[in-house]
Amino acid sequence: MYTIGQVAEMFDLPVSTLRYYDKQGLFPELERTSGIRRFGDTELEALRVIECLKKAGVEIKDIRLFMEWCAEGPSTYPKRKAMFEERKAHMESEIANMNRALDMLKFKCWYYEQAIQDGNEDRVKALIPDNLPEEIKDTYDNAHTQ
Amino acid sequence: MYTIGQVAEMFDLPVSTLRYYDKQGLFPELERTSGIRRFGDTELEALRVIECLKKAGVEIKDIRLFMEWCAEGPSTYPKRKAMFEERKAHMESEIANMNRALDMLKFKCWYYEQAIQDGNEDRVKALIPDNLPEEIKDTYDNAHTQ
DNA sequence: GTAATACCTAAACCTAACTTTAGGTCAAGG
DNA sequence: CCTTGACCTAAAGTTAGGTTTAGGTATTAC
Numbered sequence: 001m002y003t004i005g006q007v008a009e010m011f012d013l014p015v016s017t018l019r020y021y022d023k024q025g026l027f028p029e030l031e032r033t034s035g036i037r038r039f040g041d042t043e044l045e046a047l048r049v050i051e052c053l054k055k056a057g058v059e060i061k062d063i064r065l066f067m068e069w070c071a072e073g074p075s076t077y078p079k080r081k082a083m084f085e086e087r088k089a090h091m092e093s094e095i096a097n098m099n100r101a102l103d104m105l106k107f108k109c110w111y112y113e114q115a116i117q118d119g120n121e122d123r124v125k126a127l128i129p130d131n132l133p134e135e136i137k138d139t140y141d142n143a144h145t146q
Numbered sequence: 147m148y149t150i151g152q153v154a155e156m157f158d159l160p161v162s163t164l165r166y167y168d169k170q171g172l173f174p175e176l177e178r179t180s181g182i183r184r185f186g187d188t189e190l191e192a193l194r195v196i197e198c199l200k201k202a203g204v205e206i207k208d209i210r211l212f213m214e215w216c217a218e219g220p221s222t223y224p225k226r227k228a229m230f231e232e233r234k235a236h237m238e239s240e241i242a243n244m245n246r247a248l249d250m251l252k253f254k255c256w257y258y259e260q261a262i263q264d265g266n267e268d269r270v271k272a273l274i275p276d277n278l279p280e281e282i283k284d285t286y287d288n289a290h291t292q
Numbered sequence: 293g294t295a296a297t298a299c300c301t302a303a304a305c306c307t308a309a310c311t312t313t314a315g316g317t318c319a320a321g322g
Numbered sequence: 323c324c325t326t327g328a329c330c331t332a333a334a335g336t337t338a339g340g341t342t343t344a345g346g347t348a349t350t351a352c
Contacts, residue, residue, distance in 0.1 A: 052247060052250040052251070052254070055243065055244070055246075055247035055250075056247050056248075056250075056251055074261070074265060074266055074267075077258050077261045077262045078258075078262060080254075080258050081254075081255060081258035081259060081262065084251050084254040084255045084258065085255055087251050088248065088251040088252060088255060091244060091247065091248045091251060092248065094244065095241060095244050095245065095248065097201065098201070098237060098240065098241050098244070099241065100201075101198060101201035101202050101237065102202075102234065102237045102238065102241065104198040104201075104202075105198070105202055105230050105233050105234040105237060106234060108198070108226075108227075108230040109227060109230045109231055109234060112223050112224075112226050112227035112230065113227060115220070115223045116223045116224060116227065119220060120220055121220075
């Protein structure tokens with residue numbers, strides 16, 4: 001069993017954030033002794049899941065839902081799995097989006113490299129979109145589809 | 147030249163967002179005729195860049211900076227390129243992070259699939275972290291490094 | 293002539309996820 | 323004793339990126 005301060009240090013989070021998570025219902029099984037929060041294995045595992053779900057872009061209220069399902073027992077396995085499946089699909093499309101944005105950035109880097117060499121944008125502008133060199137053509141195409 | 151309403155339709159953005167962008171200084175060259183905004187090629191190109199930079203996680207105030215550099219001319223090419231380079235690096239690490247989060251999600255999907263089949267988490271919990279089947283081991287390892 | 297539109301501004305409001313503040317309890321150290 | 327530090331609460335404040343509201347102008351449609 002750990003105090004809020006110890007957990008804050010372990011997870012490198014401010015104490016205020018842990019209190020906030022608690023208030024949002026993210027630790028439904030959290031115990032207290034004379035008012036003081038006592039974090040156990042359940043809460044540490046919850047925090048690991050919270051880190052994962054936050055990275056996956058899940059809102060606090062949906063994380064709370066998940067934690068409530070965990071407290072409810074095996075009958076909620078399908079719901080929990082469905083939540084992860086939905087997030088997985090969402091994340092995959094996010095990553096695809098970001099890869100397109102990344103290609104735009106790569107193209108812009110290349111573009112300004114040319115502009116710096118030429119001292120102006122005239123030549124490089126004239127290359128777009130049909131006379132780009134092979135080295136950058138795919139990147140451009142990928143960045144500008146959809 | 148286009149009105150704000152036409153541009154809103156072209157980019158599928160609310161008119162209020164365009165006014166907000168203007169107020170934030172994202173169109174430093176925007177002209178007006180008797181108070182009415184007139185969007186030209188410069189502004190349409192700016193909007194394309196804004197979409198790109200927003201996807202890349204750039205804040206409005208940094209986008210403004212970029213637009214000001216564009217208005218300043220060729221002397222700012224190196225600054226502009228540096229901004230894209232910095233964003234590119236940032237984005238690459240973001241994508242790497244997201245791929246790790248994705249692996250966590252994949253693992254959780256697999257985990258709950260097992261739990262559903264077994265009716266409890268006992269067997270699957272006992273497999274972690276050293277007795278995982280080949281099919282999921284790499285995913286688990288990738289998700290739990292760092 | 294009047295009503296619906298499209299434009300304008302300034303300022304208030306909104307949401308998420310925290311953080312900060314103000315005020316209070318309790319135990320240990322000097 | 324009294325001060326320092328770790329804990330507590332409720333409530334107000336913060337930030338980003340908009341959105342909504344209230345009030346006004348100008349043009350077009352009937």
